[in-house]
Amino acid sequence: MEFERLETLPISRSDFNKLDVFRKVSFESLAGYLLGCRTFVADPGTVLIDPDHLERNLIVVLDGSLEARSVNGKGLVYSTIEVGQCAGEMSVIDNVKPSARVVAKEKSRVLMIPADVAMAMLNASHDLCLNFLHILSSRVRNNSNMVVEEEFHIRCIEESSKVDSLTGLHNRRWLQEMYTREMHRSNAGNYPLAALMIDIDFFKDVNDTFGHLAGDQVLIAVAQVIADNMRPTDMPVRYGGEEFSIFLPEATIENARIVGERLRKGVESTPIHLDSGEEIKVTVSVGISERRKNDSVQDLIDRSDKALYHAKQNGRNRTCLNVEDNSLFLV
Incomplete structure (x- = not known):
């Protein structure tokens, strides 16, 4: 650390006038206080402020640049001064x-102002106080922007973890949160709510015959038919494997029957062009149930799944309703 040997003030009037912290401040008004300050040249890596040491100084960069290293929940955060x-x-x-x-980020010349001298300067200069307020407000604003940006990225990561990467539909993690919320709302307000369970017929045969990449294309195609036929409020989910679930808020079982049949016919009529150049078609089976008093999410899904099983046992490419008295009705 190489100290400058100055017989009078540690910095010149020219240096003083170039510094943002002293913008519009009269050099003469603070010259006496500057006699209690010093400058020195710091080599790269020299520690100028250390949280483990109690010495407090205001450090102003005259040449070069410094690096501030702080810690948050994500680890070290770096900023340049x-x-x-x-x-x-x-x-x-x-x-x-x-x-x-x-x-010191690089070889730098700095002005070191002891804390008591800095406070005396602030008391002596209204313009210096305004400059400090500007510096502090800028720091607060930057920190707030960093927090907002970090929260946005966290939300993006959380949301991406709730989306099935293959089909673009939401996944079971999203289902647990959103289906539960919708079930509470429907139970509290006694609103109708219907659920569909959809399964691709003979999906294993597709994988065995054409390969798993073809199976992926089939899943994507079926998911697209589902997405194209949903209202903004509907809740389609890739439930797992070749199975999909959908919650239809404020829909009766008759409304759900219409939707289920539209989806079933839509899949049946959609040609799927494989990367191999072949074209195939698949069908789906659909099971439907309607919310009953004090249902849980699993209650409604289980009844829809029972109807789905009945549809598959009775020829596939069918829609089956699980109605109020637990009877199963094939459409």
């Missing part, structure tokens, strides 16, 4: 230990 900017202002004002470690 350029010429004219400062570090350590929060600990000077709050009289607490620094929250970040500040090191």
Whole structure:
């Protein structure tokens, strides 16, 4: 660490006027306070502010750049402090230990202002106070933007974890949250709610005959038919394997029957062009049930699944309703 030997003030009027922290501040008004400050040249990696040491200083960058290293829940966060900017202002004002470690990013010349001198300067200069307010508000705004951006990325990650990467429909993780919420709403307001369970017929044969990539194309095609026939409020999910579930808010079993038949016929009439150049068609079986008083999500799904099983046992490519008295009715 190489100290500059200055007989008078540690910085010149020219240097003073270039610094953002002293913008519009009279050099003469603070010249006496600057006699209590010092400058030095710090080599790269030199620690200038250390949270483990109680010495508090306001550091202003004259040449070069510094790096502030702080810790949040994600690990280390780095920020650069350029010429004219400062570090350590929060600990000077709050009289607490620094929250970040500040090191020289490159060979840098800095002005070191002890905390008591910095506070005396603030008391002496209204313009310096305004500059500090501007610096602090900028820091707060940047930190707020970082928090918002981090929360946005977290939400994106959470949402992407609830989407089936193959079909683009939501997955079982999303189902647990959203189906439960919709079931509570429907039970509380006694609103109708219907559920469909859909299974691709003879899907194993597709995989065995054409390969798993063809099976993936079939899943994508069926999911697209489902998505194309949904209202914005409907809740289609890839339940697992070749099975899909759909919650239809405020839909009766008759409404659901119409939707189920539309989906079944839509899949049946949709040609699927495989990468091999072959064209195939598949069918689906559909089971439908309607919410009953005090149902849980699993209650409604189980009854729909029972209707689906009945449809598959009775020829496939069928829609079956599980009605109020637990009787199964093939459409």
